[in-house]
Amino acid sequence: MKMKSVSLDHPALAVRGAMHKVQSAASLKAWRLPAWTWAQSPDPAVDLMVGMTSGVRLCFTTDAEVLCLTVLETGIQLAGTPRRSATFDLYVDGIQHGSAEAKSGHTIVVDPKGPSFAAGSPSEIMFDALGACLKAIELWLPQSAQVEILGLSVSSDAKILPSSEPSGLRWAHYGSSISHGMEAKGPSWTWPAVAARKLGYELMNVGLAGQCHLDGFVARSLRDGPFDAISLEVGINIIGADTMRRRVFASALHSFLDTIREGKPDMPLLVVSPIFCPLLETHTGPLERDGLASYGTTERPHSAADGALTLVEGRTIIADVVARRRNAGDANLSYLDGLTLFGAADEADLPDHLHPNAAGQERMGERFAAQGWATTLKTQL
Known part of the structure; x- marks a missing residue:
């Protein structure tokens, strides 16, 4: 299927569950506390956890049958154990449609001798069979990784519209x-x-x-x-x-x-x-x-x-x-x-x-x- 790119600063793309975001045409990244808190953070571990996207969602409305994300995740691994999975959950009109995992990004290895960093590369996350009707998309970003979204593409003839404003408490x-x-x-x-x-x-x-x-x-x-x-x-x-x-x-x-x-x-x-x-x-x-x-x-x-x-x-x-x-x-x-x-x-x-x-x-x-x-x-x- 032919695909088209969506600018990541498109006004219809809403980031929910974050207190700070940096959003441009080519990159989107979210944090769970305001940027001013960085100057008061007492430990690099605080910054790491604030940047992990637990509860953060990317929301919009579309009639796309396929959507694809290019992401660069920074995951965490306890020395001697497997890397924690960086999973994306997709909801369509409030119902979970599927999940996908990014596996090739950066890794921070936590070790009693001191942390280390292993560089990685971007991953592509794809969800298909979404149906051709207009639908509300809610993409939950990984709770166990920091994520930079580097690209979003959808079916070539798809519309991108804002989601309804949330009405819940x-x-x-x-x-x-x-x-x-x-x-x-x-x-x-x-x-x-x-x-x-x-x-x-x-x-x-x-x-x-x-x-x-x-x-x-x-x-x-x-x-x-x-x-x-x-x-x-x-x-x-x-x-x-x-x-x-x-x-x-x-x-x-x-x-x-x-x-x-x-x-x-x-x-x-x-x-x-x-x-x-x-x-x-x-x-x-x-x-x-x-x-x-x-x-x-x-x-x-x-x-x-x-x-x-x-x-x-x-x-x-x-x-x-x-x-x-x-x-x-x-x-x-x-x-x-x-x-x-x-x-x-x-x-x-x-x-x-x-x-x-x-x-x-x-x-x-x-x-x-x-x-x-x-x-x-x-x-x-």
């Missing part, structure tokens, strides 16, 4: 690798994506693997963003990396919530405590990689006495922070125990003892969508 969710969802079977199957689809919400996923440490620049981004509701999944990175002690954690969470409330004093705001992690329930961090595909704890006999946290203690602190603020008058602030999303009974879907697998991710999304906070908001649309 604009939901921003901040969290750890649990919310980033690299273990999901595809970018549209992370637990926030599953929940958003079931609820009809417009998702902005700020799940940052390993980097959910209540950074002020994230709080200000959420405060200033065009959102209708915000949720926070907090605690696992802080406890797992032992970056805060008992004295500091509650104060940091209060400050993060204060910042959001400066700009959104009455917005529905949910704080979710950590899901089940057998390594940290009654043991303090930090976690260390134990072999190639799992984690273990570090023996530190006096750490709890020094104020280091376990998940049991962390959940208590988070619940107390929310209760104190509600008692002080913040009626639109809510708490959700993370164990209701993924508890001890789900441990079989925790193969590395820390991250839910694809089945666990999907189940978490379904459970979140059934929670009172989410269903109450849905009735308010």
Whole structure:
């Protein structure tokens, strides 16, 4: 079939689920936090995760029967394990049409001795048998890679039109690798994506693997963003990396919530405590990689006495922070125990003892969508 190129700055191409994008005729790249945050980023790992496109979608309307993308992905690989897949999920009129994987791009190899970089080349991603009628296209970009789109082509006689403006509640969710969802079977199957689809919400996923440490620049981004509701999944990175002690954690969470409330004093705001992690329930961090595909704890006999946290203690602190603020008058602030999303009974879907697998991710999304906070908001649309 004959194809024609579409300029990547075509006004009909909308990028959703990102707070910053750089878009030209020949290139399109998105980030999940605003560009001004780069100057405040404390670690290259933050920039890497912000650039990964979990929850980011390319949306437009077309009657094309075939579409083809040229992409250059930067994927991640843990030393000694396979490279994480960089999967694209295509939805047509809200129904998943197919998935495709880019395999030839750059790779960042994460190794205890230090990261390394292996250069790659662009890939072509093609979807066909789309039908000749006008349809809404929603292309989910990989949750486990950074992606630069270098080309878009469609059937030669196809129209490219804007998609309808999203009508769902604009939901921003901040969290750890649990919310980033690299273990999901595809970018549209992370637990926030599953929940958003079931609820009809417009998702902005700020799940940052390993980097959910209540950074002020994230709080200000959420405060200033065009959102209708915000949720926070907090605690696992802080406890797992032992970056805060008992004295500091509650104060940091209060400050993060204060910042959001400066700009959104009455917005529905949910704080979710950590899901089940057998390594940290009654043991303090930090976690260390134990072999190639799992984690273990570090023996530190006096750490709890020094104020280091376990998940049991962390959940208590988070619940107390929310209760104190509600008692002080913040009626639109809510708490959700993370164990209701993924508890001890789900441990079989925790193969590395820390991250839910694809089945666990999907189940978490379904459970979140059934929670009172989410269903109450849905009735308010």
